[in-house]
Amino acid sequence: MGNVMGIIRLDGANSMLKELCEHRPVAALPIAGRYRILDFAVSSLVNSGIGHVGVLVSKKARPVFDHLRSGKDWDLARHRDGLAYLPNDGENGNTSALAGLYQNIDFVMRSSAEYVFLVQADTVYNIDFRHVLLFHQNTGADITMVYCKAREDLPGEAASMQVAENGKVTDIAKRMTSTKGSNDFMGIFLMRKDTLVKLVTSTFERGGNSMLVDGIIRHMDEFSIYGYEHKGFSTRINSTMAYFNANKSILNPDIWNELFMSEHPIHTKTKDAAPVQYKNTAKVTNSLIGNGCEIYGEVEDSILFRGVRVAEGVKIKDCIIMEQCQIEQYAMLRDVICDKNVVVSEDQWLKGAENYPLIIAKSTVI
Amino acid sequence: MGNVMGIIRLDGANSMLKELCEHRPVAALPIAGRYRILDFAVSSLVNSGIGHVGVLVSKKARPVFDHLRSGKDWDLARHRDGLAYLPNDGENGNTSALAGLYQNIDFVMRSSAEYVFLVQADTVYNIDFRHVLLFHQNTGADITMVYCKAREDLPGEAASMQVAENGKVTDIAKRMTSTKGSNDFMGIFLMRKDTLVKLVTSTFERGGNSMLVDGIIRHMDEFSIYGYEHKGFSTRINSTMAYFNANKSILNPDIWNELFMSEHPIHTKTKDAAPVQYKNTAKVTNSLIGNGCEIYGEVEDSILFRGVRVAEGVKIKDCIIMEQCQIEQYAMLRDVICDKNVVVSEDQWLKGAENYPLIIAKSTVI
Amino acid sequence: MSKTTCVAMILAGGQGSRLGALTKKIAKPAVPFGGKYRIIDFPLSNCANSGIDKVGVLTQYRPLELHNYLGTGDAWDLDKSDGGVFILPPYARDKGADWYKGTADAIYQNLNFIDMVDPEYVLVLSGDHIYTMDYAKMLAAHRANKADATIGVFEVPWDEAPRFGIMNTDEKDGRIVEFEEKPAKPKSNLASMGIYIFNRDFLDKYLKEDATDDNSSHDFGKNIIPTMLKDKARMYSYAFEGYWKDVGTIESLWQANMDLLQDEPPFSFTSAWKIYSNNPSLPPHYLGRDAKVTCSMLNEGSMIMGEVDHSVLFSGVKIGKGAKVTNSVIMPFTVVEENAVIDHAIVAQNCVISAGAHVAGSEGAIAVVPEGETVAAEQASVGQQVS
C-alpha cells in the first residue's frame, strides 16, 4: 500500500483514566504486559504495508518519543517516508488534534499518498487495513469509519453509529456511555488525502475543534460515509474500568492468540529483557508474565509487565502490575493497578474492588 | 566516548535574523548550500564518538523533525541511546531552553553518561569534542565553556568571556555586539551530569530563565569555570549579516576544506539529488553549487542550494539561493538571499546592499 | 514486515573483464557511473521504487568491497530488520565451492536463499544495465496474464536485432512463441533485456532439471528459456519503453556517461523515480575564480580551478588551475593537477594526473587510467590503456 499514509492521533478520552494518564497520553498507556496502546494502531498500519506514518505530537509527549524513538522497531526508520513527528505549537492555546492537523496540513499535502488513515491510538485491535481500503474503494465512500459492536455496557465516551444494511452511515451520536451491541466508532477514518485536507481546513477555519463533531456530525449530508465493521476483538480504552477489563480480556487464550499470534504480530519497543525466572516457590495461574520478571510468590488472574519482582509469600490476584514494580515479601494485592516503579513493602495489604480497582501512582512506595 | 551525552538546544538569538527565522529556529536555517546549522553541532558530537544525543524540542520544530528524522543520517537511529527528542510543554508559558531542560531532567539523570555537552546549535564549526573533554579533565573544571576569537566587529548578541592565562574564566558579559578579538562564547558547555542537573534545577526553581545569565553569570564564584579556545573556523549566526558573511566565508577554499573535507565530515539529511548539470551557456566562478542544480546562466561569488534552476541569461552575484528556487531567464540578482522555493520571474532585477542583503521570503513569486 | 511477494536476484556478474582496468579492484556492479552512482544503484533503486524489499546480489568477485558499498542497504531503504540486501558469492559447500557456471547456475546455487525468503515470484535482473523501470507494473502484467514467465523486451533498430536475443510474440497478447539467440534473419525487433519474472515453483523445477544436464551451459538465454518454450509454458513479453543501455564495455560505459550530457538527458534524475546511492558526506562542490565548466555534470566535494567541458566528474575530484578536461569521465577523488590535459578518457578513482601531463584517447579508443595510478607528465599517452 505505497499510496496510503497513516496519521496517528495521541489524544483520547482520558478524563476517566485518572492517575493513569496524569503523565502520559492514553496512547502511551502500558497494556498487556509489554505494549503501549499505540502499538496496536502503529503495528496494524505497518503490517498492512503502510510505511509512512505521521504522529501528531500532543502535550506530555515524552513517553511517546521514548517509546517510538526512531521508529526502528516498526521498520519505520527510513530515508524516505517512515515515521514523522508532527508538532503542535498550540497557537492561541489550541492544542486539539484538529489544530495539530491544520498546522501540519502541508505535510499531508506534500505526501505522495492518495489515501490517509487517520487513527486515534486509544483502542486495542489487530486489523488488516488492506481490507478497509478495499471496502472503501468498493463502496465509493468519501469517508469510511471503522466500528465494532460494543461487547458490554460501560461508561466512557463513545461515538455510536447508525449503519444501514448497505454499510451507509446514517447517524452518529457522541455519548458518555457505551451500550452492549451498539456500533462503537473505533477512531479510524479512511479517506482520500484531498478529502482530509478539505475537511481539516474548512472545519478548523470555521472555528471547529473536533474532527468528528464539527467536521463530520455537523455535515453528515455533505459526505457519503460508510461504516466498516471490524469483527475481531476490539476495545476502546476510555476509562479505568475499560482499561482494567481490556487487560483481563487478554487472559482469554483465544483473544491472546487473535491479537498477538497471527501472521501480523504487534510490534513494540524492544527492551532485551531476560526470560522470566520462576523460582521453586512460584505459583502462577491464568496470568500473563512479561520478560525480566523474577517470581517467588503467587500470582493469579493477573498481568505482570517487564521486570516485576514478586517476592516469597506474596499473593497477587486480579491485578495489573506495571514495569519494574517490586512486591516485597508477604504483601497481598487484589484488584490493584500498580503503575511503573511502584514498591509495595513487606506485609502490606492492598485491595480495590472488582469494579473499582485501586490505582497506585507511578513510583509510589507503599 | 561512551560515557558522554550531548544535548542540543535549538534556540538562538534570532531577533536579528528577520524573515529567515520566521518559520524555523536558527538551528534549522539552511547554510553552505546543503546543510542546516545544527548539522555542525550534531556531526561534531557524533564524530567525537558521542552516540547519545537529546534534542530540546522548541516551537516551530517541524523543520527540525523533517531534517533529523530518525537520526539515521548521523547513525543515531539506535536501539540504545541514539537520538531522543525532549519535548517542552511550555508549562506556565515558559518555553525557554532552561524550562525544557528542567522538564526533561529525569531523562538526563537516567542516562548512564558521566559528562554532558550542552550545545546551542546556532554556530558553524567542526570540533573534535574529545579534545574539549581532555581539557576539562586536565583542568579539573566544574564547567568548561568553549569560545573563539571574534573575527570581526559585528552587531548581534554575544557573550564575551575574560579568560586568564591558565584558562580560568574570570568574567562573562552579554552584549548586543561582538568586537574583533574578543573571546566569544560558542554556546558549548561541558560539565559532569550531576553538575548540570544541579545547575538546571537550582536555577529554574529559583525563577531563572537563562542557563548562562541566571545559572552561571550570577553565580560565577560557585563554580570553577574554564574556557577552551577553539582555534579553527567558527562563526555564530545571530544576525542576517552574520548569516550572509558566514556563507561567503565558506567560499574560501581553506575554510571549505577545514569544515568539510577533514577526516570528520559534516553529515546532513541525504536527499539523493543528482549531480549538478552545467549547460553550454553556464558561467560559474567562486561559488558553491549544491547537487540537483541545473545551470544555464552566470553565477559569481554565490551559494546555490540543492535543486536551484538558473535559466539562460541570468546573472547572480553575491547571493544565497536556497533549495528549489527558480531564477528565470535574464533575471539579475545581487546581494540577495532567496529562501526556499522562491521564483524570480523573467527579466526581474533584484538588488540589496553588500551590508544589507535583500531577503526574499520562502515560496515568494517575484 | 509483511510476507515477501517477489524477491529480486541481481546477477552482478563476474569480473567484468570487458571493463578491463576499471574492474581491477572492484566488481563490475560497483563501477561508478553518471557522476555519483554505481552501476548497481540502478537495479537496486528500481527495486526500492517498485516496492521490492528483498534483494539477492549474486557476485563471484570481490564480494567484500560490494558489501562495504551496500552496507546495510540503508541508502536504498532496504535495511529491514530481517535483512534487505543479501550478497551471495559462491561459498564453500560439502564438496568445496564452484564458480557460478552460468546465469542459471548462479540462481540454482542460491535456491536455498529463495527458499528462505519464500516468495511467490522471482525477478531475475542483470547488474550491468542502466535504465529506470517499474518492476511492479511488469509483475502486475505477469499476474494478469497468468504467466509462468514474463520477459522484459524493448524494440531495437532492425539492423541491430541480430546482436540480441529476439522474442517472436503473438501480436495480440504478447505471448512469446519463439526465442532466437542472435538470429541472422530476425523475425521481430523485440530484444530481451535480461529481465525475467518467474513463478517461483516453475523456476525451481526448471533450474533443478537444468542442473543435472551436463550438456547445458546453465544460461537463461541459451538453455532455460528455450526449454521452457519447448514445453509450451505460458511465457509473455513485457515491453519497456525508455532509455536502456548495456555498459559492459569501456566504449559503452563512456558513451552512456556522455548520453547524460545531452540537452535533453535520456532520463531525469530529478523525477520522483529517484536513483539512490550510498554517498559520502561531502559539501557542495566549489568552482574557483578561474573555473570554466560547460556541458558537464559535477558532484559534491569537488574543487574546480580549471576548465571542464563535456565531461562527467564524480565526487571529491580536484581540477587544478589551467587544467583542461574534455569529453571525459573522472571518477571519485582523482586529482588532475595544474595544466594537465585530459580528453576522451575514463580516469578511475584515486588517480593523480600530474601537472602538465596529457591523457588523450579518441572516440572508439577511449583512454583509461586504472584506479590509483599516477600519470607523470612525461608519460603522455593515447588510446586504450595508461598505466
Add this chain to the structure above:
Amino acid sequence: MSKTTCVAMILAGGQGSRLGALTKKIAKPAVPFGGKYRIIDFPLSNCANSGIDKVGVLTQYRPLELHNYLGTGDAWDLDKSDGGVFILPPYARDKGADWYKGTADAIYQNLNFIDMVDPEYVLVLSGDHIYTMDYAKMLAAHRANKADATIGVFEVPWDEAPRFGIMNTDEKDGRIVEFEEKPAKPKSNLASMGIYIFNRDFLDKYLKEDATDDNSSHDFGKNIIPTMLKDKARMYSYAFEGYWKDVGTIESLWQANMDLLQDEPPFSFTSAWKIYSNNPSLPPHYLGRDAKVTCSMLNEGSMIMGEVDHSVLFSGVKIGKGAKVTNSVIMPFTVVEENAVIDHAIVAQNCVISAGAHVAGSEGAIAVVPEGETVAAEQASVGQQVS
C-alpha cells in the same frame, strides 16, 4: 562514523558436529541458549557493550541462516551505515575455494576484510563460549602493557588444567613466558579462553608466514601462539573472573542451561551488561489455570497449560494440559501435547511431542529431539538421540 580502532573476528566454527542433531539445520553459533538467546549473542553483545562496532563472523556452514538471524545487526546496534556485522564464509577465489583449514587460516583468508576496516587491533573470539566480558578493559590492558598480543585467561581447578591450553606467566606483570597445550603436568592453572588481542601488523606478519608453512595446522593454539612466544614477542595474559562455559557438546550445552536455574544464577541478565538478541514480536507468555511452573526460565509467546520444573523454555512453546517437562530445554515453537512427559532432554525448534509421548534421557545421556521432528506417543525413548 569514526575510524575503527579494533575489529572483532568471531570464529563461528564449523558444523559443530559435536552438537549433533542440533546443528543439522543451523550453524553452531545460531544454536539457541538460555531461553531466548543464540550462542553468538554473547560475543556479539560483548562487542556492542565494549564499543566495538565492526565484527566479522567467520563461518563455514549455512551462512545464509546466520545472515538471516543477524539481519542488519540492528539488534546489537551494529547496523552502522558503513556496515557493522559481516558474515565471512569461505568464498570462491581465483583458484576455487577452500574450507578454512584452521582458526588461523580462517583469519588469514579474511585479511582483506581486516585491510578494508583498517584497525589498529584485532580481537579474535570464539563463537561457542557463554560469558560476559568487557573487551574494552582487556584492550586497555593490552595498550598499557605495550603488548604485541594479549590472551584472555581464567583459573581452572588444577585437576582440570590438563584439558586446557595453559599459560605460564610472570607473576609480577602477567607476561606470558610459556604456553603448553594440554600439559600432563601443568605448571599453572591459567587456561586460555580462546580470546586474543593482537596488534594488527604483528598478526598480519605471523598469519602470512604461517600460511606458507605446509607443516602447520594453521591453528592459533597449536601454531601461531607458540611461534610468537618463540620469537620472544611481548605477550601478556589478561585474567578474567566470572562465568565462562564452553557449550560445544550436548552435555555442556544442557549443563550451561541448567546453570541458569540456580538460586543465584552465574550471571545476571538484568544488569547493565545486557545480552541482546534478535527477537520476534511476541506477547508475554500465558500460564493457564492448571499450569505449574517452578525453578524454570520461560520466554515470550509461550502458552503453558501443564507442569514445568527445572527447565528452560524458549519463545512460542506450547505445553499442553497434563504434560510434564522436567530438567529439559525446549527450543522455540515446539509443541508438547497433552500428557506428554519430557525429562533430561533437549528438544530443538518446531518439534511436536505428541500427546502421551515420553522423551526421557538422564544425566550424562541427555535425550535430543532434532529440529522439526514429531515424536509419536508409541515412540517413547531414552538416551542420546530420538528421531
